[in-house]
Every structure is written in structure tokens, then in C-alpha cells.
Amino acid sequence: MTAPYDSSEKFQSYAHPERLVSTAWLEEHLDDPRLVVVESDEDVLLYEVGHIPGAVKIDWHTDLNDPVVRDYIDGPAFADLMGRNGIARETTIVVYGDKSNWWAAYALWVFTLFGHEDVRLLDGGRDRWIAEGRPITTDAPSPERVDYPVVDRDDSRIRAFKDDVLAHFGKPLIDVRSPEEYSGERTHMPAYPEEGALRGGHIPTARSVPWARAANDDGTFRTVDELTAIYREGAGIRDADDVVAYCRIGERSSHTWFVLTHLLGVPRVRNYDGSWTEWGSAVRVPIATGAEPGEAPIR
């Protein structure tokens, strides 16, 4: 049994309004046993400073990444993670986090790889909840372990690998990093290695739309009209039905993936989680530098 939807008017214009809840809705539903609130932050210690009462912490680095291979955890590990956090397959999950839900969207994307049906974002995330003076606690919850089935991760629908991107030229690509990362003129101190990529620049033809443009200053999502102007018109997605987004390691682009998939309703959006740390170090893949998208390579 899942929790009821938030029928806030703002959400109704989005393609999938059921993917968002407001801070007011969440405060009202905190005691709903069909619901588990998950905090996922960039900063691994932020949850300990204070979190929404009853919320469990899921960390992208220690919980969702495989500790050895550069990949996500597998079905049994995911089942264990969900089960020990009191999440059943039919539980409604509401994820929230810092930085306009940047990492929360990443967690939501990983949950979606495992086909968890009802997973929503808190519009405005952690900052908005706190700014509105809603309750925060440092009490650690003690969820009762439940059974979560072992489900195979499905990488075919919403995840892109390097070869998929090479085969994608001609269709929209979105680079959600900062303009400096996009152009390839990266700031870093002398004798200090760049962040895990040997070359700077972007994937040819990718349009630059820094991820945070999708959010208002208070961390909530922009309206559907604003998002349409930014992505469909500004980034040339138009009515394309197959889009790939990437960033540095796939976290910021999860946020854009959420916007394109659930708010604008683009049918097929894939997140290239290898992103620049893979592409910028791979041998003989095409790279464009500067502010222009560049040409697709001739094959």
C-alpha cells in the first residue's frame, strides 16, 4: 500500500505530479506507516547534524556505490539496504537532501534502476524544510527490518554507458556541469591533479545546461513553462524522445534526468553516470572544447 498523492496545484502541470511532495504535505504525513523518508546528501555528515524526524540516511558513496567496482550495488545488497531501513517493495519513499536535492535525485535514480515503484522527491529539499522552521531532530531512528525482494538492477532503460553515448550522436545530449567544466578551461592549482579526468571539454554536440537552472533559489523546481523554455527550446530537445544527460560522475545529471523524465515527460532519458570522469580519460573518444557544442564525429 502506498501513501496518497500530494495534490498541490503547482505539481499538476508537471508530466508526473505524483513524483513530488511539498514540505507541508510531508509534515502532515510523517506518521504514515506506508511512508519512509530518506535523506541523501552530498555531505556524509549533514544528516547527523539534524534531519527530519524518522528519516533514515542513505549515503550515495557508502550505501549505493559498489565498494570495489565502479558500479552500483547489486540486487542482494540493495535488498539488504532497503530492508534494514524499513523499506518494503510497496513502501512510498520520499527522498530529500541538500543542494536543491542534487544527491536526493541521485538516490531516486538508483532506486529506479531497481524498479522501486513509488519514490518521490521533497520539493525544495532539506534547505526549504529547515528554512520553513519545520521539525528537525538528531535522534537516530531505529527502523524495524522488513523483507525486500532481491531484484535485478535494470541498466537498460535509464542508464547509458560510453558505447551508448557513442551511438547516440545526432540525438540530444545535455552537459549539466558548470560552464568552465564544459569549455575545458578548468581552474585548478599548479601541481594539483584535475578531478579524475585527463582531458577537459565536453562530448561533441552536447548542449550546456548547468543542472541548477532547473531549481529556484529556494531549491524548489521551476514551473513547467520555465523548464520547457530551458530544455525543450533552450537546449534544443524540442520534441525529441531520446536524451542522454551527463556531468562529472552522474550525480548532477540525475537531477536533470528527474526534471526531463518526471516533470517534462520526455519518454526516454538516460543518465550517463560514467560521465566526464570516464569520457575525459577514455582513449580516442571525440572531445569538443570551448563554449560551442561542436560537430558530431563522422563515422
Added chain:
Amino acid sequence: MTEPDLALPESLAQTRDDFLALSERDRLQLLLEFANELPELPERFRDHPELLERVEECQSPVFLIVEVEAGAVAVHATAPAESPTTRGFASILAQGLSGLDVTAILAVPDDYAFQIGLTKAVSPLRLRGMTGMLARIKRQVREASAA
């Protein structure tokens, strides 16, 4: 116990041993304690952020400044409350390095961030942020003591 390390000042060696004696989970708790203990900036810097150097390697806004008085070094740093991990790293360095002399600080191994047992719990990018702080502290110490 770890081998005595001549290049590592007692304060930082103690911090390293404290971390390594704990389980992974408790290490994060200790880092949080450090974050809570980051000393406030002295008043003369509080209203003069332009005097401090931004640590570009950190995603959160971290600023630091080093003072050298009669060969003794003081390290001051500030980081936002919403970035407890970064505050924790700044606190370890500010508390562990302040009071030492120039030679001792310049001898601190550049990879100290990777010695305190947090490589599993904290992402490499974060640890590189701490390495960036240390490198900038050393550079400021070098400049201040050459002047």
C-alpha cells in the same frame, strides 16, 4: 599501533591513531566532533573575509589564513555549518597545526588526509579537498616565513 612517524607532528599522529582505533561508523562521529570544535575566527578576521584564501579544491566555501609569529604558526579556517565534513577536516588541521613551528608544518606528509582511515566513508573528492587545504596552509607558511 602505527609506526612512529618522525615527519608527523604529535598532534596529528594522535588524531590519526584516534581515528584508526575506531570502527568506520564511529570515525564519522569523531569527524563530526571535530566539525563542532572548529575554533571561531579571531575577531580581526571575522569582518575581513578578503584577507582569507579560498580553498578552491573544496566544493563548499572554505577559507583559511595562516599567521607566523616568531616562528610559531597559527592556522585559522572557516567553513559553513551545512558542510560538516569540510568543517571537520579544517578543524583537524587548524587544531593540529596551530602552535607548531614552520619546519614541523612543512614536514607534514602531503597525503595526511588519506592516513586517517576515512577513504571508505568519505569520497576521494572530499579527501582531496583536505589535501588542498594542507597544501595551501604549507604554501602560506612558506610565504610568511620567507618574508
